[in-house]
Amino acid sequence: MESKTYPIKGMHCASCVRVIERAVGKVAGVNKAHVNLATEQLTVVFNKNECTSDQIASAVEGAGYKAIVNESIEQDDQRQEKLQELENLRIKVIASLFLGGLIVWGSFPILMDFSPYPLQNFWVQLILGSIVQFWPGLDFYRAAIPAFKNRTANMDTLVAIGTTAAYLYSVAVTMVPMVFEGLGIEPMPYFDVAAVVIGLILLGRYFEAKAKLGTSEAIKKLLGLAPKTARVVRNNEEIDVPLSEVLVGDLIRVRPGEKIPVDGIIIEGQSSVDESMVTGESIPVDKNKGDMVIGATINKSGSFVFKASKIGSETMLSQIIKLVQDAQGSKAPIQRIADTISAYFVPIVIMLAIATFGIWYTFGPNPAFLFALLNSIAVLIIACPCAMGLATPTAIMVGTGRGAEKGILIKDAESLEVAHKVNTVIFDKTGTLTIGKPEVTNIVPFAENTEKDVLLIASSLEKGSEHSLADAILKKGERLSVGSLVVTSFKAISGFGIEGKINEKKYAFGNIKLMDKKEIKTAEFKDQVTELEGEGKTVMILSDEKNALGLIAVADTLKESAKEGITALLDKNIEVVMITGDNQRAAEAIAREAGIKRVLAEVLPQDKESEVRKIQNEGKIVAMVGDGINDAPALATADIGIAMGSGTDVAIEAAGITLVNKDLRSVAQAIELSRKTMRTIKINLFWAFGYNVVLIPVAMGILFPIWGILMNPILASAAMAMSSISVVGNSLLLKKVRL
Amino acid sequence: MSIDKLFVLLLSICGIILTYWFFLKNNEKEVEVSGDEIDILVEGGYKPASIVIPSRKATKINFLRNDPSSCLEEVVLGDFKIRKFLPLNQKVTVEITPEKKGEFGFSCGMGMFHGKLIVK
Numbered sequence: 001m002e003s004k005t006y007p008i009k010g011m012h013c014a015s016c017v018r019v020i021e022r023a024v025g026k027v028a029g030v031n032k033a034h035v036n037l038a039t040e041q042l043t044v045v046f047n048k049n050e051c052t053s054d055q056i057a058s059a060v061e062g063a064g065y066k067a068i069v070n071e072s073i074e075q076d077d078q079r080q081e082k083l084q085e086l087e088n089l090r091i092k093v094i095a096s097l098f099l100g101g102l103i104v105w106g107s108f109p110i111l112m113d114f115s116p117y118p119l120q121n122f123w124v125q126l127i128l129g130s131i132v133q134f135w136p137g138l139d140f141y142r143a144a145i146p147a148f149k150n151r152t153a154n155m156d157t158l159v160a161i162g163t164t165a166a167y168l169y170s171v172a173v174t175m176v177p178m179v180f181e182g183l184g185i186e187p188m189p190y191f192d193v194a195a196v197v198i199g200l201i202l203l204g205r206y207f208e209a210k211a212k213l214g215t216s217e218a219i220k221k222l223l224g225l226a227p228k229t230a231r232v233v234r235n236n237e238e239i240d241v242p243l244s245e246v247l248v249g250d251l252i253r254v255r256p257g258e259k260i261p262v263d264g265i266i267i268e269g270q271s272s273v274d275e276s277m278v279t280g281e282s283i284p285v286d287k288n289k290g291d292m293v294i295g296a297t298i299n300k301s302g303s304f305v306f307k308a309s310k311i312g313s314e315t316m317l318s319q320i321i322k323l324v325q326d327a328q329g330s331k332a333p334i335q336r337i338a339d340t341i342s343a344y345f346v347p348i349v350i351m352l353a354i355a356t357f358g359i360w361y362t363f364g365p366n367p368a369f370l371f372a373l374l375n376s377i378a379v380l381i382i383a384c385p386c387a388m389g390l391a392t393p394t395a396i397m398v399g400t401g402r403g404a405e406k407g408i409l410i411k412d413a414e415s416l417e418v419a420h421k422v423n424t425v426i427f428d429k430t431g432t433l434t435i436g437k438p439e440v441t442n443i444v445p446f447a448e449n450t451e452k453d454v455l456l457i458a459s460s461l462e463k464g465s466e467h468s469l470a471d472a473i474l475k476k477g478e479r480l481s482v483g484s485l486v487v488t489s490f491k492a493i494s495g496f497g498i499e500g501k502i503n504e505k506k507y508a509f510g511n512i513k514l515m516d517k518k519e520i521k522t523a524e525f526k527d528q529v530t531e532l533e534g535e536g537k538t539v540m541i542l543s544d545e546k547n548a549l550g551l552i553a554v555a556d557t558l559k560e561s562a563k564e565g566i567t568a569l570l571d572k573n574i575e576v577v578m579i580t581g582d583n584q585r586a587a588e589a590i591a592r593e594a595g596i597k598r599v600l601a602e603v604l605p606q607d608k609e610s611e612v613r614k615i616q617n618e619g620k621i622v623a624m625v626g627d628g629i630n631d632a633p634a635l636a637t638a639d640i641g642i643a644m645g646s647g648t649d650v651a652i653e654a655a656g657i658t659l660v661n662k663d664l665r666s667v668a669q670a671i672e673l674s675r676k677t678m679r680t681i682k683i684n685l686f687w688a689f690g691y692n693v694v695l696i697p698v699a700m701g702i703l704f705p706i707w708g709i710l711m712n713p714i715l716a717s718a719a720m721a722m723s724s725i726s727v728v729g730n731s732l733l734l735k736k737v738r739l
Numbered sequence: 740m741s742i743d744k745l746f747v748l749l750l751s752i753c754g755i756i757l758t759y760w761f762f763l764k765n766n767e768k769e770v771e772v773s774g775d776e777i778d779i780l781v782e783g784g785y786k787p788a789s790i791v792i793p794s795r796k797a798t799k800i801n802f803l804r805n806d807p808s809s810c811l812e813e814v815v816l817g818d819f820k821i822r823k824f825l826p827l828n829q830k831v832t833v834e835i836t837p838e839k840k841g842e843f844g845f846s847c848g849m850g851m852f853h854g855k856l857i858v859k
Contacts, residue, residue, distance in 0.1 A: 343850075
């Protein structure tokens, strides 16, 4: 039995609950259906083998409602709603600018000389102005009135007050001009101001909404990657089933050119797979029996059958989507200041507008009332809290999305913010800088022993070990068919090696420190060890209770991307450090090859964390790059942990950034992305704050006493519209950033 | 200074004080969650805007947006890494299990409207 919850659309009363429950209850295989009216959700307990989500959804649909089966439909709805909103906005923009334009033609000093006579009539202007004020302009009232009731104010409040003031004044001038004449004010209406301001602000909103659609494109792209069906092999028959019905353990056939539906392991056949859409890795990867395949990647050449190991929200793609969504929902510390200011911003602007009115009316030149009115309207209209609110989140959304495209997954906005300050990167050696699959390169027997003797004892001992080098020795043993002996009293000595008994005889196998510990003489072969270590090899010595029996050298090779990745970091003036449990000489040899100068060798696994701390104490901002499993404490200690993706587990707790492309060049790319995103945020914030700090005083008339400059409310609305568009536009530029 | 100017000046000062009191001295009443879920009406802000929820317990917060203003179309609970689109007239449920006690703000997508979760 399985329990699933589906959001339901179209419910309005308690009777809907019964209707849906009854309809779903009739579907064969459904054990229980329960609808919660408050949350508008349907929970169904059903037998997966007897019915499917689609059957449940169609039963709900048959009853006249809609069940949301998967997230992508929800995303589509959101997009649909936004597109509909954009269309409505477009019509309102055209209407208000057209009608506003007519009013300007009939009222602007020079233009009006060429305008048709009816347009110059104040009553005609009143009709045109009223249409704009109460149709396109209704949006502002609809938002401002509930906010006002809630004792809050926003952008719409400012526009509503500003345009209403201009409109009501104009209505009064049109209806009772003699009152104004009596006060010595020429009875001129300002319907053009109200209408054009509404038109321009809606135009700004239109472009802003359009641009904002682009900021969440990355998630949309990722959601679109998942295929809809899978070809499952059941009872020797291949049947196409919806993705939601694939079970763990199902055998799935994938033909050339098809998308791999879920994560799994190949059990038959081979192919090359394009994983670029998920991992960012551009070169197709060869896959053979036993290899892991990732859902939503594309099978290029061969045909194969794989066993599904992860489905639904467990797949790598789902995890990536969740991670990116989480990151886009998180808040960067830099945003806090903008948040605090926006909370007080609108009320302060209203207070400044009132102050402007009071000061101009009391101390301004004649006609004081008109100066006071127009300037206070300009203050209300020019203030742009939207730009401040949009500055950080839009950049974070585009930045994290751009990262995901490249296989760089950023956990949250805070990680993105920290990464740009990094000046030291520490790489773990084995499995991070190197491939992590060492191979035996030399076997040197001592005294009468043969190569086979040494390998037989060493590989027998290593059978119980989990060390990465053990695998290399076991493989070599298998290849040379040396066989194996029974080991008792096995013990792993972390950082030294292993020991155990074979035929009641004690053996030890490990580094030179282990030999010293066991008081085995090493002087005779020390030069040989030095020489091998100088070549970057790890040397392990085999001994019985008294003497050394031989040595085995193992080497791991650098990853292809290592050298380039490190050069890219050095080019950015970032110090690169390598940390390893290997001895100094072997470590230095590998470091030299990779281009790393600073090496921390012979560090026991449990000491990596304190080494990271030591470097932090030097005043460095440290990024630690590791596999995220063995070095989790070190990743967590560093200012930012960068984990190389391994398997299909994407969310590595200790890491702020996960590189699913396993490419070392991406470390520098992640830092570059962070730097560029932070630069965008800073420019956005500087622009948004600077704009308000400079232009609000100008609108208040601060330049008037010296240069006689005043801000026309129409110009103010144009500037305001431009302000938020430029912030969103600047964030969108991050999409084009070269990494 | 003529009487009307003095009058307007005094009126402006009163207006500024009134604006300050009306918008910024708005002491929102805290509402405690009873059971394991709470409904928040999204209309010109969040009602209620201050919610007391228990720590280490899953709480469902149901947002219902009745306000067409695009300002309120998204809700962001930054501390819980949640950014949700709120379709008009549709309930959107957010489930959180706060580990730490304290005050955690939430806001609209542009940070214009605010509310807070008080975890006790």
